[in-house]
Amino acid sequence: xxxxxxxxxxxxxxxxxxxxxxxxxxxxxxxxxxxxxxxxxxxxxxxxxxxxxxxxxxxxxxxxxxxxxxxxxxxxxxxxxxxxxxxxxxxxxxxxxxxxxxxxxxxxxxxxxxxx
Amino acid sequence: xxxxxxxxxxxxxxxxxxxxxxxxxxxxxxxxxxxxxxxxxxxxxxxxxxxxxxxxxxxxxxxxxxxxxxxxxxxxxxxxxxxxxxxxxxxxxxxxxxxxxxxxxxxxxxxx
Numbered sequence: 001x002x003x004x005x006x007x008x009x010x011x012x013x014x015x016x017x018x019x020x021x022x023x024x025x026x027x028x029x030x031x032x033x034x035x036x037x038x039x040x041x042x043x044x045x046x047x048x049x050x051x052x053x054x055x056x057x058x059x060x061x062x063x064x065x066x067x068x069x070x071x072x073x074x075x076x077x078x079x080x081x082x083x084x085x086x087x088x089x090x091x092x093x094x095x096x097x098x099x100x101x102x103x104x105x106x107x108x109x110x111x112x113x114x115x116x
Numbered sequence: 117x118x119x120x121x122x123x124x125x126x127x128x129x130x131x132x133x134x135x136x137x138x139x140x141x142x143x144x145x146x147x148x149x150x151x152x153x154x155x156x157x158x159x160x161x162x163x164x165x166x167x168x169x170x171x172x173x174x175x176x177x178x179x180x181x182x183x184x185x186x187x188x189x190x191x192x193x194x195x196x197x198x199x200x201x202x203x204x205x206x207x208x209x210x211x212x213x214x215x216x217x218x219x220x221x222x223x224x225x226x227x228x
Contacts, residue, residue, distance in 0.1 A: 004159075031214065042120075042205050042218030043160065056215060091159050097214070104150050105216065107159030 004108035006092050012114045013082055020078045021111045025094030032075050033105065034067055035091040043091055049075060082115045089113075118143045120219035122206055128225045129196055137191040137222045139206030146208035149182055150216060151191050154203045160218075163204075164191075196226045 005024040013019050025032050031050050035043035046065065047057045051072035064082075069075040079086055089112050093105035121140045129135050139149075147168050152160035166173045166182045166189070173180045179192040189208075193200050203223045207216040 033215065035218075040220065042207075042220045045215050045217065048215055050214075056213065093159075104162040104165045105152075105160075106162065107152075109159050112157075 004092055004094055004106050006090075006108035006111050008111055009109065010112045010114075012116060015082055015084060015115055017082055018078065018080045019082060019113065020076055021090055021092075021113075023075045023077070023092030023108060024073075025075070025092070026096075026106055027073075029094035029096045029106070030072070031095045031097065032069055033093040033095070034075070034077050035093065037089045037091055037110070038087075046077075079113075082113075084115045087113055087115045118210065118217060120144075120206060120208065120217060122204075122219040123222045124220060126223040126225055128227060131197060131226055131228050133196055135193040135196045135200070135224055135226070137204050137206075137224065139189040139191070139208075139219055141187050141189075141206075141208050144187065144208055144217075145184075145211050147211050148209040148216075149180075149189050150207045150209070151178075151180055151189075152205040152207065152218075154205055154221065160205055193224075196224075198226045198228050201225045 007022045033048040034046040037043045047067050049069040064080045067077045089110040091110045093107045095105050119142045150165045151163045154160040164180045166180050177194045181190045203221040205221040206219040209216045
């Protein structure tokens with residue numbers, strides 16, 4: 001297992017276009033998270049899944065953002081009608097929990113989105 | 117609203133000294149708190165997790181303390197090295213949720 005994989009690493013798109021990012025978590029991890037990070041800020045929570053169920057979504061997330069995790073494996077994050085304010089690093093993380101025990105996140109290297 | 121504060125200014129220390137980074141949180145009662153390291157252009161890397169019933173956790177040259185009364189966590193790197201230069205992020209996990217909320221991070225620079 002090579003950790004959490006995110007594709008693409010970089011994406012440049014024109015304003016108004018749709019983009020989709022993919023995240024492949026560590027195979028035995030049942031939780032998957034999406035965060036967004038802008039320069040000088042910490043990662044901002046977007047949404048998370050337990051297996052295939054999306055359990056929480058940030059209220060900051062507009063209807064233009066949607067995430068899926070079919071079959072509880074990889075996940076996709078889609079942004080429709082991109083705006084310049086969507087430019088950021090999009091980070092995916094996965095984690096496992098054993099009962100109530102929390103072992104922390106493993107992050108991918110992120111997808112850097114630039115909207116021009 | 118829930119708020120996390122980390123020193124926004126960079127911390128410069130001499131090699132071999134102990135670096136101490138502070139994380140203060142308000143309107144939280146976190147059950148867990150994590151510390152991460154982040155290098156430019158990379159995703160954060162997990163370092164340590166401490167639970168609300170633990171006062172201190174150590175891992176090699178790293179030590180984390182968690183004071184739920186003061187609502188503060190301290191992160192220490194002993195015998196610091198230039199390779200420790202990075203941004204360090206604090207992330208408490210509020211009770212009743214499985215998501216972590218991140219601070220803005222503190223940039224550490226260890227001078228040779």
